[in-house]
Amino acid sequence: MTSEEAVIDVRNLTKRFGGKTVVDHLALKVPKGSIYGFLGPNGSGKTTTIRLVCGLLRPDEGEGTALGYDVVRDSAHIKARTGYMTQKFSLYEDLSIRENLDFVARLYAMDNRKQRVDDALADLGLKERASQLAGTLSGGWKQRLALAACMIHEPDLLLLDEPTAGVDPKARRDFWDQIRRYARAGVTTLVSTHYMDEAVQCDRIAYIAYGKKLIDAPTKDIPAQVGLKAWRVEADDLTRLHDRLNGQPGVELIARFGTELHVCGMDDALLAAAVKSVADEPGYQAEHIEAGLEEVFIHLMAQSADNMK
Amino acid sequence: MTARAPSRFALARVAAVFLKELIQMRRDRFTFAIMIAMPVMQVLLFGFAINNDPRHLATAVELREDSPLSRSFLAAMKQSSFFDIVAVTHQAGEGDAMLQSGDATFLVVIPEGFEHRLVRGERPEILLAADASDPIAAGGALGALEPIAAAAFEADLDGALSNLNATPAPYQIVTQRRFNPEGETSFNIVPALLGVILTMTMVMVTSIALTRELERGTMETLLATPVQPAEIMLGKTLPYIFVGGVQTVLVLLAAFTLFHIPFTGSLLALLAGVTVFTFANLMLGYLISTVAKTQMQAMQLTFFVFLPSILLSGFMFPFRAMPNWAQWIGEALPLTHFLRLVRETILKEGGFPATSGDLLRLTIILVVLTGLALARFRKTLD
Ligand SMILES: Nc1ncnc2c1ncn2[C@@H]1O[C@H](COP(=O)(O)OP(=O)(O)O)[C@@H](O)[C@H]1O
Ligand SMILES: [Mg+2]
Numbered sequence: 001m002t003s004e005e006a007v008i009d010v011r012n013l014t015k016r017f018g019g020k021t022v023v024d025h026l027a028l029k030v031p032k033g034s035i036y037g038f039l040g041p042n043g044s045g046k047t048t049t050i051r052l053v054c055g056l057l058r059p060d061e062g063e064g065t066a067l068g069y070d071v072v073r074d075s076a077h078i079k080a081r082t083g084y085m086t087q088k089f090s091l092y093e094d095l096s097i098r099e100n101l102d103f104v105a106r107l108y109a110m111d112n113r114k115q116r117v118d119d120a121l122a123d124l125g126l127k128e129r130a131s132q133l134a135g136t137l138s139g140g141w142k143q144r145l146a147l148a149a150c151m152i153h154e155p156d157l158l159l160l161d162e163p164t165a166g167v168d169p170k171a172r173r174d175f176w177d178q179i180r181r182y183a184r185a186g187v188t189t190l191v192s193t194h195y196m197d198e199a200v201q202c203d204r205i206a207y208i209a210y211g212k213k214l215i216d217a218p219t220k221d222i223p224a225q226v227g228l229k230a231w232r233v234e235a236d237d238l239t240r241l242h243d244r245l246n247g248q249p250g251v252e253l254i255a256r257f258g259t260e261l262h263v264c265g266m267d268d269a270l271l272a273a274a275v276k277s278v279a280d281e282p283g284y285q286a287e288h289i290e291a292g293l294e295e296v297f298i299h300l301m302a303q304s305a306d307n308m309k
Numbered sequence: 310m311t312a313r314a315p316s317r318f319a320l321a322r323v324a325a326v327f328l329k330e331l332i333q334m335r336r337d338r339f340t341f342a343i344m345i346a347m348p349v350m351q352v353l354l355f356g357f358a359i360n361n362d363p364r365h366l367a368t369a370v371e372l373r374e375d376s377p378l379s380r381s382f383l384a385a386m387k388q389s390s391f392f393d394i395v396a397v398t399h400q401a402g403e404g405d406a407m408l409q410s411g412d413a414t415f416l417v418v419i420p421e422g423f424e425h426r427l428v429r430g431e432r433p434e435i436l437l438a439a440d441a442s443d444p445i446a447a448g449g450a451l452g453a454l455e456p457i458a459a460a461a462f463e464a465d466l467d468g469a470l471s472n473l474n475a476t477p478a479p480y481q482i483v484t485q486r487r488f489n490p491e492g493e494t495s496f497n498i499v500p501a502l503l504g505v506i507l508t509m510t511m512v513m514v515t516s517i518a519l520t521r522e523l524e525r526g527t528m529e530t531l532l533a534t535p536v537q538p539a540e541i542m543l544g545k546t547l548p549y550i551f552v553g554g555v556q557t558v559l560v561l562l563a564a565f566t567l568f569h570i571p572f573t574g575s576l577l578a579l580l581a582g583v584t585v586f587t588f589a590n591l592m593l594g595y596l597i598s599t600v601a602k603t604q605m606q607a608m609q610l611t612f613f614v615f616l617p618s619i620l621l622s623g624f625m626f627p628f629r630a631m632p633n634w635a636q637w638i639g640e641a642l643p644l645t646h647f648l649r650l651v652r653e654t655i656l657k658e659g660g661f662p663a664t665s666g667d668l669l670r671l672t673i674i675l676v677v678l679t680g681l682a683l684a685r686f687r688k689t690l691d
Contacts (some may be wrong), residue, residue, distance in 0.1 A: 017428060055689070084533040086529050095333070107536050109321045131445075
């Protein structure tokens with residue numbers, strides 16, 4: 001077994017709901033200690049895949065291991081060492097923060113339970129709110145609580161399903177700082193997200209649509225893989241420049257960076273023609289550049305409509 | 310590594326679920342209040358219905374002869390506040406029809422030749438037929454009719470006939486219980502109420518045990534931990550054993566203090582029965598919660614179980630009078646066996662040997678329900 005290298009190693013993973021294939025022969029190999037980004041539009045099968053990995057759903061086809069255990073047969077072992085943060089808050093709203101953590105710690109039969117709960121509360125800055133009912137917390141605090149709850153048994157694998165959806169930027173930054181600290185301590189993380197600024201923080205990214213994996217590469221290699229072309233264009237009147245470029249054939253994406261526009265598209269020739277067509281703008285300057293990660297992700301996200309149907 | 314390898318069954322995890330349920334139960338004041346208030350309410354309501362003399366009960370009088378005695382009897386009955394005379398007939402069979410249709414709860418019949426035979430000292434019969442499917446009302450009727458008859462005939466039997474005014478009375482009142490030959494009495498009802506209350510509350514609270522977790526999404530957290538189905542089941546049902554215990558104490562206290570029901574049997578046998586019965590109901594509810602997808606469905610299923618429990622257990626209708634198929638269903642219901650057991654211990658001075666048959670059947674039902682619930686439990690979300 002290569003469990004030391006690949007904490008998650010699944011192949012051909014397939015899940016159907018009433019004839020509809022939601023996860024389609026998906027393979028995933030997540031190296032130990034990495035932060036693995038899981039991207040895809042709504043309904044593309046991210047949540048379903050994560051549930052398959054931790055044994056909450058049974059695959060119709062496929063096999064594989066998580067933490068060296070078979071995902072179908074040994075899910076009890078996987079669960080004992082995995083922290084799963086659900087997309088929707090799923091702790092007990094009528095229990096206080098401390099009661100929730102205490103409950104989870106008991107379920108994992110942790111030693112020094114009280115100490116661990118206290119530490120978790122302190123770590124996440126929840127100490128003052130320990131006796132507040134979870135249901136009365138704001139979104140950001142709920143996320144922190146959920147993360148604390150899925151970390152309380154010191155898991156080796158973290159499965160985070162859109163953990164920062166609807167959370168303010170500051171809380172999101174704190175959240176990621178925390179994830180990176182865990183990663184440095186050797187915890188492997190598979191995290192699904194919608195945010196590009198989060199995607200760029202991942203070591204490696206898998207992109208899926210309609211249950212099929214389209215891209216799977218180290219984050220820095222993604223632009224080359226996607227093959228998105230980009231031009232940096234400048235002019236005195238950026239707004240007019242934007243309006244003239246917008247909607248031209250070949251222009252798929254225009255992103256504004258300070259005093260310049262990044263114009264992106266998949267067809268090099270069409271894109272070049274579009275950029276040339278605005279050469280009469282006062283202060284015009286243009287340059288062919290590498291597409292950045294951010295543009296690539298905006299492109300990926302914009303390209304694929306929601307997969308819900 | 311501090312996380313231990315998952316074991317098949319761990320008391321620590323049962324305790325985790327148990328404590329969580331206790332906290333939730335404590336926070337859910339409304340449900341908690343209902344669980345405690347319901348037995349009190351029901352016992353008082355039923356108790357009053359039993360204790361207060363019933364009045365104004367629809368009565369048909371069938372006078373098959375027209376004589377001074379039968380006329381004064383009718384007049385006396387009209388005075389009574391117990392009977393409300395809804396019809397006076399003279400034709401044999403008409404009163405029976407009214408009893409059958411439910412238009413009358415009682416039928417009083419003065420037969421042909423009543424006066425003639427009374428005067429001759431033959432002690433003719435006055436028939437009192439009662440619709441005893443309402444045993445509370447039926448119980449008091451005989452008591453009410455005797456003084457009415459005595460007063461009615463006393464005035465007429467004077468002079469030469471005054472020697473008839475001796476004891477025994479010159480007539481006999483014959484009662485017939487229709488539709489309930491076993492003749493349930495009020496003493497049966499309060500102990501039986503304990504069974505009904507336990508069925509209702511225990512099944513109801515556990516029927517939403519899992520559906521609530523599903524609906525609130527907390528099931529996903531629960532299933533993602535190493536907790537085992539049997540641990541969830543025990544942790545979620547055990548807290549309600551205490552609730553059942555409190556209800557039992559409340560009802561029994563009311564039965565003994567308020568209604569002076571004599572307790573003659575073995576308390577140990579009763580408590581053993583109550584315990585197994587409560588568990589059986591908790592498992593029945595829990596089984597429902599493994600079937601229902603929403604709390605609404607769970608409630609509907611609870612009533613789906615509750616109705617036959619009331620109707621076919623012998624609580625409402627005498628068990629042996631039911632058709633065979635209904636008795637078969639009845640035998641499968643925990644309440645049926647509990648009712649027999651509770652009557653045995655409270656009213657018939659029974660103890661373990663007499664109750665062991667029903668206790669055994671309750672235990673079998675409990676084991677079957679537990680097995681079904683565990684088999685039905687879905688360890689995954691699909
Ligand atoms: N339990 C289920 N039953 C039926 N369909 C489901 C179920 N769970 C998810 N789906 C469907 O599967 C598809 C993928 O869902 P999901 O994995 O939640 O996508 P994502 O997390 O990427 O948004 C969606 O179309 C969704 O409606
Ligand atoms: Mg999702």
